[in-house]
Ligand code: SF4
């Protein structure tokens with residue numbers, strides 16, 4: 679698996695926010711942090727609650743309700759072959 683670039687371009691392509699697994703509570707809780715991530719230097723971030731294929735797993739979600747990673751351009755462009763990157767670092 680190639681290393682997914684922690685770029686704003688990739689974050690913009692990430693579908694996680696539209697995914698049924700990404701709960702409303704997690705969206706509300708993580709909105710400020712994700713806004714900061716968009717404005718700051720993403721490569722220096724340890725953790726972001728999105729683009730889990732480039733970062734570690736979520737600290738917010740814990741229930742699989744479907745994964746739409748396969749519809750994501752980042753998934754295609756990086757030759758990824760797993761899903762649920764939010765549930766396990768490196769995907770399942
Ligand atoms: S492959 Fe999944 S985790 Fe990675 S950017 Fe796309 S939707 Fe987000």
Ligand code: SF4
Nearest residue numbers: 694697745746763764
């Ligand atoms: S990694 Fe997959 S399951 Fe998790 S939020 Fe993103 S699209 Fe949904």
